[in-house]
Amino acid sequence: MTSAKIAIRSAWVEDAPAIASIYAHHVLNGTASFDTVPRTEAETAERISWISGQGWPFVVAELDGKVLGYAYATQFRDRPAYAATCENSIYLHPEWIGQGIGRLLLTELIDRARECGFKQMIAVVGGGEPASVGLHQKLGFEHAGRMKSVGHKFGRWLDTVYMQLPLSGVS
Template sequence: MLRSAEVGDAASIAAIYATHVEKGSASFDTVPRTVAETEQKIRDITEKGWPFLVATQAGDVVGYAYASQFRDRPAYGFACEDSIYVRADQVGQGIGSQLLAALIEQSTAFGFRQMIAVIGGGEPASVALHGKMGFEHAGRMRSVGRKFGRWLDSVYMQIALGEGDGSAPGREPDEGSREREER
């Protein structure tokens, strides 16, 4: 079952993320987030109206996904980056596909027009998942991370959401934000 994340899910989400940080190269973090940091992450994302989803089985969180603005500057306001992690014992069960499909739908409903996947370590399973969902290869940054004694690439993949760049959005980026940046 998929549902919106709640602050009470933070311990489960932090545990899933910790495994990926400590054993995998999908995240370039080297120290896992604390439960308190994860609680704040959930608040930050949901307060902006961006989607943050969890997948549950028998009441246990087995995966999560969220979208956040791709970069902080106002002109990026219509582009988001997805983050998706599945509990190690549940990988390959279709949970990632369910999460990503729902995340695409909710990100489109929010008004994002492009979704970017930044795939740490060029993880083959993540590249395959995003490709299956319609993402196209947008680039590769070679040897930009170092973890576990080896250099790691980041693979960029992208999918248009809704009308993509086929029409102008109903609003423009916040001009007041530009003034704040210039100060």
């Protein structure tokens, strides 16, 4: 990891261009997202506002005013019984992958999700990306299941890996 001071802070609507750019890279070049068309800056700004407006965490890693990556937590499913379970999303600028930024973001996201009352966190790892699985394992997530060949992108069928982390005494 870089020795420079990386700040983890709440996302602002003004971060939408940087966040949309990071997400677009992953949509167009990777399998972590099953989207095939990147979100616009306006759609990204709406997402930031909506998630923050729910009282849920949306954080960015920043260095010298540049967004290096972001992470957020939303309710896992929209049905009322899922209200205490969240799903995380985390994406890094391609130049910062493998530098420890993901761990910083996910650690902060876990803390903030716990503070806002979530009891369980679910990671839905598109394409079963090994780096994402490894990051989640390092932070205590356990394998909770695999759905085989549920996404089709770049001419191939992809699995989705589910991982789970209890955020409180609930197991």
